[in-house]
Amino acid sequence: EGQRKWSAWKQLGDMSAEQAMQEYVSCVCALDPEGSQKLSERRGGEKQTGFGGPAVSSLYQEEKIREEDKNIFDYCRENNIEHVSKAIHSKKVDVNTRDEEGRALLHWACDRGHKDLVSLLLQNNADINSQDDEGQTALVLSLSLASACEFAEIVELLLKAGADPSIKDQEGSLPEEVTESSAISSLLRQYTAPKG
Structure with a gap:
């Protein structure tokens, strides 16, 4: 398990942890594009912290380009x-x-x-x-x-x-x-x- 984690991070090269997280979120959103939207609607648009929810949807929204x-x-x-x-x-x-x-x-x-x-x-x-x-x-x-x-x-x-x-x-x-x-x-x- 340790070797797999090391190999995965090594493949990222000089990528920052924040960029890796954003790409992970993009991948999750691509696999379930309605998931982050449903979660956001279910929480009534409140700003929440912690794993999942807004962390996913706010990062996903940051990627939106005009x-x-x-x-x-x-x-x-x-x-x-x-x-x-x-x-x-x-x-x-x-x-x-x-x-x-x-x-x-x-x-x-x-x-x-x-x-x-x-x-x-x-x-x-x-x-x-x-x-x-x-x-x-x-x-x-x-x-x-x-x-x-x-x-x-x-x-x-x-x-x-x-x-x-x-x-x-x-x-x-x-x-x-x-x-x-x-x-x-x-x-x-x-x-x-x-x-x-």
């Missing part, structure tokens, strides 16, 4: 398929454009568990094996969250589309080393095994 300030990555993170699709089809945005951390739209769609958006990006020739500044592919991001059902489905979608499970990150880690799921490890080995 419509005029949004970029393509914001639309991708919020799963706005219509906007992303229009931007790609009108050639206003390259499907493989990267943010300041080297993450492409496919990285963000996988990170947030947006399976339909992942499919759209793959259909529009997103570079499935593109690596961010830390050497992580979209497959690695999906694997790190694959305990949730929709993330496991994305892992399989990426593998079927040609994601290479033998690409190592900057620390020399293989995608299989990210997951603790024996089913997903088996799936990765199936796609790593020589064809023939």
Whole structure:
């Protein structure tokens, strides 16, 4: 358990505890977008402290960006398929454009568990094996969250589309080393095994 905690924090690099908490909250909200809203309504909008509740909803609200300030990555993170699709089809945005951390739209769609958006990006020739500044592919991001059902489905979608499970990150880690799921490890080995 101690080693897993250390490995998890090591993967965050120089990320602050506050940023890690905000990303965790975003992930929880992505998995249950109505949960934080229901909790807030149930408490009558009172400012409360402690684990859960307002800590989740207030952090989630902090991430809200005014419509005029949004970029393509914001639309991708919020799963706005219509906007992303229009931007790609009108050639206003390259499907493989990267943010300041080297993450492409496919990285963000996988990170947030947006399976339909992942499919759209793959259909529009997103570079499935593109690596961010830390050497992580979209497959690695999906694997790190694959305990949730929709993330496991994305892992399989990426593998079927040609994601290479033998690409190592900057620390020399293989995608299989990210997951603790024996089913997903088996799936990765199936796609790593020589064809023939």
